Structures are given as C-alpha cells and as structure tokens.
Amino acid sequence: xxxxxxVPKSEKPKVAFxxxxxxxxxxxxxxxxxxKVLDVVAAVDIVFWPVALDFKRKDVEAMPDGAILASFMxxxxxxxxxxxxAHLLRQKSKVLVALGSCAQLGGIPGLAxxxxxxxxxxxxxxxxxxxxxxEGTVPKSFYREDGRCVSLxxxxxxxxxxxxxxxxxxxxxxxxxxPKILQQAVGALLSGALPPxxxxxxxxxxxxxxxxxxxxxxxxxxxxxxKRPHELVIDAEKCLLAQGVVCLGPATRGGCEALCPQGxxxxxxxxxxxxxxxxxxxxxxxxxxxxxxSNDEKEIDRILDTIPDPVGTFYRYSLPAAxxxxxxxxxxx
Amino acid sequence: xxxxxxxxxxxxxxxxxxxxxxFFCNWCTYLAADLAGTSRMKYAPNIxxxxxMCSGRVDPQFxxxxxxxxxxxxxxxxxxxxxxxxQEGNYKALRRFRLLKRLAKEMGIEDERLRLEWISxxxxxxxxxxxxxxVEKVRALGxxxxxxxxxxxxxxxxx
Numbered sequence: 001x002x003x004x005x006x007v008p009k010s011e012k013p014k015v016a017f018x019x020x021x022x023x024x025x026x027x028x029x030x031x032x033x034x035x036k037v038l039d040v041v042a043a044v045d046i047v048f049w050p051v052a053l054d055f056k057r058k059d060v061e062a063m064p065d066g067a068i069l070a071s072f073m074x075x076x077x078x079x080x081x082x083x084x085x086a087h088l089l090r091q092k093s094k095v096l097v098a099l100g101s102c103a104q105l106g107g108i109p110g111l112a113x114x115x116x117x118x119x120x121x122x123x124x125x126x127x128x129x130x131x132x133x134x135e136g137t138v139p140k141s142f143y144r145e146d147g148r149c150v151s152l153x154x155x156x157x158x159x160x161x162x163x164x165x166x167x168x169x170x171x172x173x174x175x176x177x178x179p180k181i182l183q184q185a186v187g188a189l190l191s192g193a194l195p196p197x198x199x200x201x202x203x204x205x206x207x208x209x210x211x212x213x214x215x216x217x218x219x220x221x222x223x224x225x226x227k228r229p230h231e232l233v234i235d236a237e238k239c240l241l242a243q244g245v246v247c248l249g250p251a252t253r254g255g256c257e258a259l260c261p262q263g264x265x266x267x268x269x270x271x272x273x274x275x276x277x278x279x280x281x282x283x284x285x286x287x288x289x290x291x292x293x294s295n296d297e298k299e300i301d302r303i304l305d306t307i308p309d310p311v312g313t314f315y316r317y318s319l320p321a322a323x324x325x326x327x328x329x330x331x332x333x
Numbered sequence: 334x335x336x337x338x339x340x341x342x343x344x345x346x347x348x349x350x351x352x353x354x355x356f357f358c359n360w361c362t363y364l365a366a367d368l369a370g371t372s373r374m375k376y377a378p379n380i381x382x383x384x385x386m387c388s389g390r391v392d393p394q395f396x397x398x399x400x401x402x403x404x405x406x407x408x409x410x411x412x413x414x415x416x417x418x419x420q421e422g423n424y425k426a427l428r429r430f431r432l433l434k435r436l437a438k439e440m441g442i443e444d445e446r447l448r449l450e451w452i453s454x455x456x457x458x459x460x461x462x463x464x465x466x467x468v469e470k471v472r473a474l475g476x477x478x479x480x481x482x483x484x485x486x487x488x489x490x491x492x
Contacts, residue, residue: 114439114440158486160486164486277394278394278398279393279394279397279398281436282392282393282394282396282397282433283392283393283394285393285429285432285433285436286392286393286394286429288432289425289428289429289431289432289433290425290428290429292428294428295414295421295424295427297427297431300427300428300431301431304428304431304432304435307432310432310435310436310439311436311439311440314436322397323394323397323398323400323401323483324397324400324401324440324479324483325401325482325483325486326440326482326486327439327440327441328440328441328442328477328479328482329441329482
C-alpha cells in the first residue's frame with residue numbers, strides 16, 4: 001500500500017464503490033442507508049461509483065496513489081477486468097474494504113468453482129435450451145475485423161475472493177451486508193477509530209447468540225430427518241434447527257441481527273465463519289452432522305441424505321475461500 | 334508427524350508412492366499402531382500418523398487441510414462402536430465422516446481416498462491389513478495433487 005499523498009485539509013475524504021462478480025445487492029445496501037446516505041454524502045466525496053455516478057476508470061487512474069480514503073469493493077473476481085480494477089483501486093486507496101460475501105468469501109458466484117470455464121461456456125453458449133448456436137460461437141478476448149480490434153475481459157477458470165487478488169484491509173460480511181454494519185464501518189473510517197487490519201466488521205460470536213429463538217433451543221438437540229423450508233410449516237417462535245430445518249446459525253458469524261430467522265427462514269451462512277474458523281463449510285458440516293440421532297451407519301446415511309446438496313448447502317457463500325478452493329480439475333503438469 | 338524421506342514423494346520402484354495422513358485415536362488405533370511397531374510387523378510405510386485424543390476430535394477441517402496440502406489419502410482410526418473412551422466420540426466421527434465423504438466426492442476427491450476404520454488396541458494385524466489395502470487402492474488411483482491446484486490457484490491465468 002502506498003503512503004497517502006498530501007491532500008488539502010479543506011477537502012472532504014474521498015470514497016469509491018465498485019462492483020465485480022456479484023448480483024448488485026451490495027449496491028442496494030448503500031441505497032438502503034436511505035436518508036442516512038445524505039449524512040455520508042455530506043461527510044465524504046464519492047469519487048467513483050459506476051452504478052450511480054458518471055466517473056470513469058480514467059478518472060481514477062488520474063488520481064494520485066492513496067488519494068481515496070476508502071474503496072468499497074463488492075463481488076468476487078471472475079474476469080481480468082475485475083482483477084485490474086482491484087489492483088487499481090488498491091493502489092489509489094488508503095483502505096480497501098471487501099463489501100459483502102462475494103468479495104469476502106466468493107459468494108454465490110463462487111459456486112461456479114464446481115465447474116471449469118470450458119464447461120460453463122458449453123452450458124451457457126451451447127447446451128441451454130434457449131440457445132441456438134450452430135457455429136459454436138463463444139466470447140473471445142479479442143476480435144479483429146477490417147483493421148479494427150474489439151476486446152472483452154478474459155474469463156478466469158476459477159472464481160477468487162478479493163483478498164486472493166489484492167491486499168484487503170477490512171471485510172464487511174453478508175449477502176448483502178446490512179445498512180447498519182455499513183454505516184458503522186463508514187463511521188469508524190471517518191473517525192479514524194479503526195480496528196486492527198484484517199478485521200471482519202461484525203460480531204465475532206455465533207448467530208445463535210443474537211437469535212430471538214435462542215431460548216427455545218433444546219439442551220440436547222438431535223434430529224432424525226432434515227427438512228427443506230418448503231417441506232414444512234415453520235413455527236415462528238421455535239429454534240429452526242430443532243424443527244429439522246438446516247439452519248447454519250451455530251457456525252455463522254453474528255451481526256445481522258438474525259434477519260432470516262426473524263423472517264421465518266433458516267440462516268444460510270452469508271456472514272461466514274467467526275475468526276476462529278478457517279473453513280466455513282467444514283465447520284458447518286461438522287455441526288450439522290453431529291446432531292444426527294443414530295449410531296447406525298445405514299440410518300445415519302438415510303438421515304443425512306435428506307440434505308440433498310452438501311457443497312451448495314455448506315459452501316453456499318464460501319467455496320473460493322474454502323481449503324480446497326474449487327472442485328478438482330485436471331491441471332497441466 | 335515424521336518428515337517424508339527424500340525420494341518417497343517422487344516414488345519407489347513403481348513410480349508413485351501415496352502419502353496418507355492418518356488420524357489415530359489415542360486409546361485404540363494409535364495403540365494398535367504402537368503394537369504393530371513393537372511386534373515388528375511390516376506394512377506399507379506410506380502413512381503419517383497424527384495422534385488425536387479421540388476420532389471425534391478429527392475436525393473435517395483437518396481432513397480437508399491434509400488434502401489441500403498434498404495428502405493423497407486420509408485415514409481416520411477410532412475405537413469400535415460402543416468402545417469409545419469418551420462414550421460416543423466415535424459415533425460423532427462416523428456421522429461427520431459420512432457427510433464429509435459426500436462433500437469430498439462432490440469436490441472431485443475419490444471415495445477410496447478417505448477412509449474410516451475401527452481398530453482396537455489389540456488389533457495390530459487389522460491395522461496392517463487396512464493400511465496396506467488403502468495404500469494399494471490410492472496407489473492405483475494415482476496422485477491427487479490438490480496442493481498444486483491450491484498453490485496455482487491465485488496465479489491462474491485465462492486464455
């Protein structure tokens with residue numbers, strides 16, 4: 001990270017937002033600050049925010065290194081353009097914040113790590129029922145015609161988290177992060193009261209600790225079948241896990257105020273692991289498997305088979321950050 | 334965990350020698366391995382034993398970390414059902430193992446590379462058979478090489 005260059009005292013601190021491989025929900029978090037966004041705008045200059053403002057990449061390139069106080073980047077790194085923007089914003093910013101699950105852990109786009117680029121292109125440009133592509137045309141990085149050259153960003157084989165590409169200072173977890181934790185982070189940035197580098201700016205306890213259903217959780221919780229939310233009428237008061245729904249609250253970092261359990265839906269783990277866990281999926285799997293009520297292998301399998309998709313369930317937001325990173329692919333020697 | 338002897342990784346006479354990380358519980362399987370040693374039994378030298386207090390202590394993170402760092406197989410050894418020193422740690426290990434197997438398969442890790450065995454302190458012979466059998470099966474599968482994938486992952490380039 002480059003040393004900050006001298007900025008006139010009268011200028012407001014500069015902030016940037018950028019969007020990589022994600023759905024756009026994290027941008028919505030900024031909008032969801034509602035009238036509080038005015039406080040933010042009053043305190044900072046937003047110098048780059050492609051989804052809302054008309055500044056271009058060249059404007060960022062023209063800034064001195066470290067000129068931006070903080071850049072909030074959401075989304076995983078899927079294309080070469082996103083990688084370039086990550087490097088550019090890293091260079092121009094004093095603080096780089098990974099905003100949301102995709103930037104922090106890979107997120108839903110990270111589940112593409114179960115496939116390769118070739119199989120994704122085949123599915124999207126050949127096999128999908130609505131595709132008519134007899135010539136097998138697929139996107140190319142460069143195309144030349146009549147002396148002109150058009151280019152598209154390259155598509156990586158593997159989805160990466162932001163910190164697998166550049167140095168990241170802070171993480172705001174969530175799919176998307178709640179406006180509240182974003183606002184707290186902006187407040188901390190402006191006041192200069194920053195926690196140690198690498199901190200995830202949310203609680204460091206399990207979600208169950210702030211879940212309103214916590215007291216209904218039985219002392220010894222065991223299950224003979226797991227149910228998906230559409231397979232039962234969910235009781236609005238009782239612990240979701242005790243009802244047989246795969247709720248990942250025990251393995252997930254708190255800080256969202258248990259929004260999903262309050263909306264009668266189980267936690268799917270978007271806030272990721274606490275600081276003491278390295279691989280979210282492995283730990284979530286461990287906590288869910290150990291409450292199976294049987295000692296017989298066949299019966300255990302029958303109960304666990306009611307979880308149809310282990311990788312999609314336990315690594316829903318974190319496959320690129322997992323110890324294994326992606327499904328095994330054949331690599332060139 | 335003893336360091337691999339130079340050359341073992343690259344292979345013995347048949348080319349590839351699998352590296353297998355073995356998590357053995359303190360009360361049964363580790364003692365079986367001890368007994369195999371003191372009885373001067375000979376079995377495949379491909380396992381690197383890590384002693385845990387109970388097979389129930391084997392966090393799925395340990396298993397995935399072993400694979401990610403270059404293990405070709407992971408063997409978990411615990412007490413027979415009903416014999417766990419901590420009452421039911423081995424049942425917890427079994428439940429996690431059954432789900433972890435499915436997850437590992439989805440991630441492209443073949444079934445034979447992850448194995449759970451109940452071996453009591455007196456069953457040195459059973460340990461020998463299990464290790465030899467696993468080594469043979471993993472050798473037939475060839476190297477897993479996840480460590481190359483994990484190491485190269487950040488530098489991966491597009492074409």
